[in-house]
Amino acid sequence: MKFELQHTDINSKARAGKVTTDHGEIQTPIFMPVGTVGSVKAVHQRELREDISAQIILGNTYHLNLRPGIGILEQVGGLHKFNGWDKPILTDSGGYQVFSLAQMRKLKEEGVTFRSHIDGSKLHFTPENVVDIQRSIGADIIMALDECPPGDSDYKYAKSSMELTHRWLQRGVNHFKSTDPKYGYSQTFFPIVQGAGFRDLRKQSAETIASHNMEGNAIGGLAVGEPTEVMYEMTDVVTDILPADKPRYLMGVGTPANILESIALGVDMFDCVMPTRNGRNGMFFTSEGMINIKNKRWADDFTPVDPNGSCFVDHHYSRAYLRHLIISKEMLGSQIASIHNLAFYLWLVGEARNHIMAGDFHQWKTMMVKKVTTRL
């Protein structure tokens, strides 16, 4: 993997860059649609490519390890071959899901033992085997195993959790360096900053993470229930330390405004289930604000879903029709919402990039944050 820093904003820490992988280039800042179980929910791969203009998608180690299982993925030659997505894929290490989804979790120095939420079977993740699993999934970008403490963790817990994450990281890095890519293209490894909502821990963690000198770095354990201002503050502390010549990935963030503010703080990569999950529930993000399509006021609004939208669903369907679909629980409602919201997120980061390159990011961001936080 290669990262080229193309432009840095003078009025903020925002950056435009280019990540090059063996599956193609990624223009940053970028938003990565989440394909947890090997499919971005309700969206065809053709739509991801042609209508949403996704450049990289996520897969999830915890889920893919359960279904279809690593045997199947190894047999076909990795997730790209399995799901027909030939651009880059990043995989989450599964740590977050073990802590949010799995049952009967037992955390030890060695790793974490848990039971599958699907069939209750007993499973074990270690810093080493999640590297092996992600190599087998065929991720272009592999994430380290971390413990993700709750947003309201106390200092003592946050510190010892961070220290465990750092020890796990060293083991993960060692294992990553001693193993080879699985399918003939290169795979890279991102460590993850932890430290909950404590400046000194975040600082310490960012320094530790940076010292491993990997090709990119991630910020984890944010957007997990802490106040938004804390999230920005921690991000700000961390991006001051993480090296400028490597991409920075803020995991699981967020709303359109969160993304714009975090770009201003020097983040390059984002993922979040919000555009798809909230979309399925009737929340539409647009360049003029948020639409809760279930609201009665849209029942006879026959104007297009998003007149400014760049995507076919924005013009083929009306708000009234969409409200009808979502209220009637028709799958097409979820499909339209997912495509629209993802296309909007990709448009938003693309515009951010254009404005960074043009030098007027800060003014544009201030204006856009107001718009995207408006409730229509």
Next chain:
Amino acid sequence: MKFELQHTDINSKARAGKVTTDHGEIQTPIFMPVGTVGSVKAVHQRELREDISAQIILGNTYHLNLRPGIGILEQVGGLHKFNGWDKPILTDSGGYQVFSLAQMRKLKEEGVTFRSHIDGSKLHFTPENVVDIQRSIGADIIMALDECPPGDSDYKYAKSSMELTHRWLQRGVNHFKSTDPKYGYSQTFFPIVQGAGFRDLRKQSAETIASHNMEGNAIGGLAVGEPTEVMYEMTDVVTDILPADKPRYLMGVGTPANILESIALGVDMFDCVMPTRNGRNGMFFTSEGMINIKNKRWADDFTPVDPNGSCFVDHHYSRAYLRHLIISKEMLGSQIASIHNLAFYLWLVGEARNHIMAGDFHQWKTMMVKKVTTRL
């Protein structure tokens, strides 16, 4: 509406024809995807047009009357404007849903009173108001209100039910003739043959229906639990009587083999939820046979969904991936299955038409029925 009978097979009663409506032409025999609530489940209108090559879709009076409601449809100018489908639409009268879905049904000479399965509200269908509702929906083809007796009805019940349907028909025809199309394009009205599994009732009903001399005729009350042979026998009796110069629509049928056999009996139009509903449950219909994708044997079959298929999903996705999606209850599985099955049904009736025109329908049909009933 205009119907042109283009060719009749010499070895069967199969026919090729062309229906012309103000929303475009329909090449018969044709299969009509079911869009109950104003959307063909899991399928974009773009996909219906470009990938499935649908020529006409169905809407449902019972469902659309409940949601979004006739007020909204009148305000926007009909279902075509509402859902963005600009080709022909046929609407079911709602009779079948009142008898299969609604609660607290009371059947009287005047009509049928029932409670909505959505919110329990009290509603009333008469032969007259279902014409009004369908005019407001903006159907190109409006169906008469009928009572649809169960497949195992006794003679006495079947006869009195049929007689009620005939009296309702006369009222429906009168009302249709005394009212105008709603949105500036022509709307037509199809009566429905009933008579359960009794030859003499079916004969009598077909004669009554034919005597109304409407622009097309439908056969109802089949594929409701009776043996397949009875369905074919009744269809055969009825198509001997219904006029040859008008399209014949067999409602709610069926499997690919049912459709081929019924084409051979002189039917021109079909609808069924099977390709979409069974598809969502993992049943794939192909030109080589049926695939139950949940079967373990497909888990590592990385060949395309349907190598002979004409549609993008047939080649973009493998059977193993599809099995994974269906087993994991990912929406994309339902989307792929629905598109594939509908594209296959449309291909099948298109091929039937080609073979009728070419004069070798009977041989082709015999060969295809064997194939499509094979379990792969």
